[in-house]
């Protein structure tokens with residue numbers, strides 16, 4: 106079958122986005138629905154792929170384009186390249202997945218030195234005609250010839266200065282004419298060829314350039330960030346122009362059918378009269394809020410409101426609409442599902458369900474799990490917030506503190522060095538995307554709510570304040586000022602994207618509350634999901650937080666964190682360094698009540714829900730001072746004492762410590778004496794921990810608080826290890842619990858994190874009540890990658906170069922690690938059908954991995970407290 110390279114808008118529809126790109130498919134859909142869309146046609150993504158394969162436009166394409174243009178000429182009653190009545194078109198990129206602002210578009214194509222005169226005569230508006238022409242030359246220069254926009258901007262700026270104005274509106278026809286000459290000279294100089302006068306030559310070059318723009322750097326970065334496949338390619342839309350810059354009865358704008366920041370159901374957006382194309386979003390002039398259109402052009406406004414409603418019902422989602430008004434007539438130029446903040450997404454989802462437009466399941470499926478993270482992120486602590494120095498537009502909610510930087514490259518570099526930064530720009534462009542990504546928040550002095558910075562920041566869930574007009578930026582000098590206050594590179598700033606406030610200094614942030622919409626959506630998720638969601642919590646605060654987010658238990662409580670506090674560390678060291686059983690016993694005696702206190706508080710916070718406590722896991726030397734530091738101190742002391750004789754107590758102590766630390770040194774500690782290996786050689790440590798758990802359980806029961814302790818033995822690789830450790834737990838239980846055994850109802854299980862444990866699950870399960878897959882270590886040991894050494898090094902390269910599909914420490918590797926999990930679960934359940942199973946690694950908070958856990962039949966996932974809501978949603982999505 107021959108490939109389809111071209112389709113008229115009236116032939117296509119929404120479902121053909123793969124072929125027509127999102128923009129083309131929606132233009133077709135709107136055309137079918139009878140909306141006022143200027144006519145045109147789409148060159149398909151297949152044509153784009155063919156272009157890449159052959160490195161030129163495929164044979165026959167241009168002939169098809171000529172035919173389609175002839176049809177367009179017919180319907181418009183104009184001719185392309187005809188000086189008497191010239192047809193002008195736009196050449197618009199349109200990828201399959203929306204990549205706003207990432208790719209190129211050229212307007213007013215078909216103008217040359219002759220047709221511009223024709224347009225001037227036909228419209229009796231030379232100023233307008235020349236305005237179109239200078240725009241064309243500039244866009245053509247940058248898109249086709251790759252000449253930096255700044256070159257053109259400089260010339261425009263000089264022209265305005267000479268004319269003594271700052272506004273495009275004041276420029277007269279002759280001035281534009283002069284600029285056209287300057288621009289043409291600029292193209293000749295920079296590109297080495299003149300601006301093409303042949304209109305079909307213009308068209309061909311423009312199409313090729315749009316195809317090429319698929320592979321420009323910013324588009325590539327955007328695709329990588331958003332997981333868009335490189336093979337997709339872009340479509341090209343060729344469409345008859347309508348003119349928002351014709352006169353004061355004309356204009357152009359962008360509206361969202363709801364507020365993309367909060368989700369509120371109001372028409373939201375901006376427009377400019379007598380303007381074209383990107384004027385609104387580029388921050389060239391500060392646009393008017395859309396509500397003003399109701400006063401300026403009431404009929405147009407009413408029509409727009411109607412369209413917005415219609416499109417939203419048609420697409421069953423909030424729409425982001427681009428429109429142009431030519432001489433009082435409204436035209437639709439684009440619609441797509443609008444990008445929104447996490448907060449807005451939640452509200453819109455809930456309201457669409459309530460309006461009967463979506464089902465609960467559909468709304469749940471639309472929740473982007475990564476969005477949930479953002480919803481729970483901190484906002485300003487108002488009680489500590491100083492007066493705002495200035496207020497800009499509240500473009501993307503959330504508060505952020507960071508050090509001011511003035512370029513995207515610096516934002517990136519500083520963030521890499523571990524600094525929190527706020528990117529401060531006059532406005533951002535697609536070239537700044539890496540800086541936006543790296544920054545905690547973005548602050549701009551120009552641009553509206555639909556400016557590039559605002560759109561991109563909302564998409565990323567970054568706080569953003571834009572259009573802060575009091576802010577004067579000198580990016581060359583790397584400084585700015587607000588009123589009389591200077592802001593230098595590195596100065597701390599705080600921005601609040603919910604209100605637009607800008608403050609100097611680092612203002613404390615506080616925890617977010619869950620909105621009513623989020624709560625509702627989570628309840629819907631709970632109705633649907635089968636898998637339980639636990640949290641990893643090492644202390645009572647985290648446990649309480651996790652419960653408030655809906656955790657149904659603690660899946661991992663890491664006891665070593667309890668050993669690291671300044672009060673306890675010396676006692677832990679005493680225990681490790683003890684040279685007799687008696688001395689070790691004495692140190693453990695001191696630790697016991699402390700440890701018991703921890704468990705007690707966690708049990709109470711979880712009020713009867715399961716609490717999985719992992720017994721001590723890391724190698725002992727992690728609790729001792731660093732050997733190099735000890736040796737250095739020793740050298741210092743020895744030098745200070747030179748000449749003195751007789752023993753020195755401190756020196757002797759140090760020498761003892763050095764011997765001990767050397768004795769515990771391991772070449773490969775991750776595979777050394779840790780986990781249950783430690784428990785087997787030093788049962789008294791585990792004994793103490795078990796006693797603390799049961800002691801706390803008894804105390805809780807005594808106060809009428811239910812408990813369900815689950816004791817987890819780490820790093821088991823052989824059934825005998827678990828047999829011995831389980832024996833120890835049962836023995837302590839027997840001696841401590843007596844009659845209360847049944848009420849405490851403890852379980853003993855193991856972490857499956859060594860591949861051998863997964864492989865020998867049938868033997869190991871004989872001694873286990875539950876399996877918790879420790880997927881961090883299991884991934885590490887299955888791949889043979891040291892996690893600490895892989896990330897940021899070869900692993901980054903592997904993922905960037907697509908050697909691996911994902912970082913296996915973030916997204917569970919189904920083929921390898923997943924296979925081990927599946928095998929362990931199936932075989933263990935064959936022996937013990939009721940075996941409880943779960944995951945407690947980082948993967949417990951990753952949506953793709955959560956889906957895998959469900960498919961494998963695990964009972965629960967456990968993740969960090971902040972990820973609990975995400976996991977609840979992802980677990981529901983896995984059912985739908």
Ligand code: ADP
Nearest residue numbers: 195197198206210344345346347382383427438
């Ligand atoms: P992007 O994908 O960057 O938004 P578009 O192809 O949508 O690029 O073009 C940007 C803007 O150019 C549109 O929002 C619209 O204002 C203007 N534009 C594009 N095509 C036309 C046209 N045929 N007539 C008038 N304006 C147009």
Ligand code: MG
Nearest residue numbers: 205206383386
């Ligand atoms: Mg755009």
Ligand code: MG
Nearest residue numbers: 128427438439
């Ligand atoms: Mg657009």
